[in-house]
Amino acid sequence: MNIILLLVLTCMLLPGCVPRSHDRVPTPNMGVRPYRINTGGLLQDAVERGTLRIGIERDYPPFSYHDAEGRLKGFDVDIAEEVAYHMELNPEFIEMSWEQLLPGLSEGVYDVVFDEIAVRDDRRQLYDFSHAYMTSFPVVVVRDEETRIRSFSDLKGQRTAVPIVGSYRDIAEQIGADIREVQHAEQGVRQLMEGAVDAAVMDNLSAANLMLQFPDRKLRTVESSDHVYQVCAAMTKGNNDLLAAIDNALLTMKSDGTYAAIWEKYFGSTPPNDQRMPEEQQHP
Secondary structure, eight states: OHHHHHHHHHHHHSGGGOOOOSSOOOOTTOOSSSOOOOSSSHHHHHHHHTEEEEEEESSBTTTBEEOTTOOEESHHHHHHHHHHHHTTOEEEEEEEOHHHHHHHHHTTSOSEEEEEEEOOHHHHTTEEEOSOSEEEOEEEEEETTOOSOOSGGGGBTSEEEEESSTTHHHHHHHHTBEEEEESSHHHHHHHHHHTSOSEEEEEHHHHHHHHHHOTTSOEEEEEEOSOOEEEEEEEETTOHHHHHHHHHHHHHHHHTTHHHHHHHHHHSSSOOTTSOOGGGOOOO
């Protein structure tokens, strides 16, 4: 009997004999090592490679962009990089267009996407989402001397720069704005300063970043939308171990000051009180 028990215990310690569970959800405080559960396999593969493969958009400042030396930078880049380091993994960024980002998850091109992905019901059907690592909401930006535009409703008939991604176009269309599509918020502000448009619609954090970078540009926000977006990391369903590890990293980054340092770098202050932080949330 002792010999049989010894053989069973020995087998359980071998990689091929470890029992697998597909229904136990790990708690957020469980570490990366040893493997907690084998679900979709993304975390195990990442640990074996030593890298976390991260999908990100090529050109969406201030969240992802290339500096003068061609290095990938941005708020989402820094957050994702630190998440990987907190998981004791090296970040490996894979740059895609916006349209290819989420399909790339399904195709296994990368393990997770950090790229201003807002949680929506249709996306929940296909992907799992981490705790929100930021929230944002649409704002209207105008030149200081602008007197006609004081709210979203005043955009009707006005030339309005609108980023091609997100729900900004829908907002502008419902109002009846004269839409001028731009790649990202910085292009919208540039057109605004050149007089090519009368206003620009963007998220509040892009506006804060641009005003921090270019204080000489006489710009102001005139109204904020009450529609708040929860921005999360996205991954394919069935990878609860990877989801828990990323959530754990985000919580640790909040407690050790890493998150606040990244926030200040891009938005010029500590996260405001109305910015929901990861530890204050439940899973989306």
